[in-house]
Amino acid sequence: MAGFDQRDFRSALGRFATGVTIITARGGDGRAVGVTANSFNSVSLDPPLVLWSLDRKSGSLDAFESADEFAIHVLGLDQEHLSNRFASRGADKFEGLAIGDTGVPLLEGSAARFHCRKVQRHDVGDHILYIGEVIAFHASDDAPLLYLQGRYGEARRREVAELSYDLEAARLGKGAILNLLSDAYVRIIARFHAEFGALGLSQSAPVVLIALSEGVIALDEITRAVEARAYRFSAEEQQAMVRQGLIAIADGRVTLLPEGKTAYARMLAAMKRVEDHLIGGLTAGEVAEARHFLAKLGNLAED
Numbered sequence: 010m011a012g013f014d015q016r017d018f019r020s021a022l023g024r025f026a027t028g029v030t031i032i033t034a035r036g037g038d039g040r041a042v043g044v045t046a047n048s049f050n051s052v053s054l055d056p057p058l059v060l061w062s063l064d065r066k067s068g069s070l071d072a073f074e075s076a077d078e079f080a081i082h083v084l085g086l087d088q089e090h091l092s093n094r095f096a097s098r099g100a101d102k103f104e105g106l107a108i109g110d111t112g113v114p115l116l117e118g119s120a121a122r123f124h125c126r127k128v129q130r131h132d133v134g135d136h137i138l139y140i141g142e143v144i145a146f147h148a149s150d151d152a153p154l155l156y157l158q159g160r161y162g163e164a165r166r167r168e169v170a171e172l173s174y175d176l177e178a179a180r181l182g183k184g185a186i187l188n189l190l191s192d193a194y195v196r197i198i199a200r201f202h203a204e205f206g207a208l209g210l211s212q213s214a215p216v217v218l219i220a221l222s223e224g225v226i227a228l229d230e231i232t233r234a235v236e237a238r239a240y241r242f243s244a245e246e247q248q249a250m251v252r253q254g255l256i257a258i259a260d261g262r263v264t265l266l267p268e269g270k271t272a273y274a275r276m277l278a279a280m281k282r283v284e285d286h287l288i289g290g291l292t293a294g295e296v297a298e299a300r301h302f303l304a305k306l307g308n309l310a311e312d
C-alpha cells in the first residue's frame with residue numbers, strides 16, 4: 010500500500026466530476042445483473058471502444074465475467090433513485106423494470122445507452138477493467154445526472170462563458186468608428202487623468218471647474234454635467250473640493266474660490282500639454298481634418 014491515506018485518495022479522486030451509469034449484463038445462468046458505475050469512459054472512436062471497471066468484491070462479478078456483452082446506461086437527472094438502487098446489494102434491482110428474459114437487460118429512459126461486446130478484460134489491482142466495443146447506441150436530449158465529491162449534481166453551463174461568447178458574437182469589427190473613437194477616448198482621457206491626478210484633482214473636479222468657468226453655479230446642474238461624463242459628484246467628492254479650498258457650497262449653489270481659479274488655470278495648462286502632445290504627432294492637415302471630422306460625427310449622432 011502506497012504511503013498515503015486511502016480516504017484522502019478517494020476524496021481526491023472524487024474531485025473529478027463524472028456522469029453516472031448503470032451497467033447491466035446477463036450471466037451464464039441467465040441471471041440479470043446491474044451495478045451503478047462512474048468508472049465509465051470513452052477509449053477509442055475507431056474502433057468504437059469504451060471502458061469501465063468492476064470491484065472484485067461485487068456480487069455481480071461472476072455474471073460480468075461470464076457475459077459476452079454488457080449495456081452501459083448513462084443516467085438522466087431524474088434517475089437518481091435508480092443509481093441508488095443499483096448501488097445497493099441484495100434487493101431485486103430490476104423489480105418493476107421491463108427487461109425481458111433473455112439478452113442483455115436494457116433499461117428504458119436513460120440519457121444515453123451503449124450496447125457493447127466485451128473485447129478485453131484486465132485484472133487491475135482490486136478491480137477488473139472491461140473494454141467493450143460499442144455495437145449499438147442511442148442518445149436522448151435528457152440532462153445527465155452528475156457525480157462529484159460523493160454527491161449527485163446537475164450540469165450547468167457557466168454563465169460567464171456564455172455571456173462572453175455572446176459579447177464576442179455581438180462585437181463590432183475592430184475598424185468600426187465606434188470602437189476606434191472609444192479606444193482613442195479611453196487612452197487620451199487616461200493621459201488627462203494622469204496630469205489631473207498630479208494636480209491633486211479627483212476625476213470629477215475638472216468637469217466641475219469647467220462648468221463653473223462657464224457660469225454654471227447650481228449644484229444639481231453641475232452634478233448632472235459630471236454624471237453625463239459617467240463620473241460621480243458624491244457628497245464626499247464635494248466635501249473634498251471644499252476642503253481643498255477650491256469651491257464653496259451653500260444653498261444649492263457652488264462658488265469658485267481663488268484657489269479653485271488657480272487649479273482651473275493649472276488644469277487648462279495640463280490639457281494643453283496633452284493636446285500639444287497629440288497634435289505634435291499629426292500634420293496640420295490631419296489636425297484640421299480631425300477637428301472637422303469629430304465635430305461632424307458629433308452632429309450626426311444628434312440627428
Ligand SMILES: Cc1cc2nc3c(=O)[nH]c(=O)nc-3n(C[C@H](O)[C@H](O)[C@H](O)COP(=O)(O)O)c2cc1C
Pocket residue numbers: 029043044045046047048049061062063064065066067068069070092095096097098099156
Ligand atoms: C456513483 C457511484 C459510482 C460507482 N462506481 C462504481 C464502479 O465504477 N465500479 C464498481 O465496481 N462499483 C461502483 N460503485 C459501487 C457499486 O455500485 C456498488 O458496490 C454495488 O453495490 C455493486 O453491486 P453488486 O455488489 O450487487 O454487484 C459505484 C457506486 C456509486 C454510487
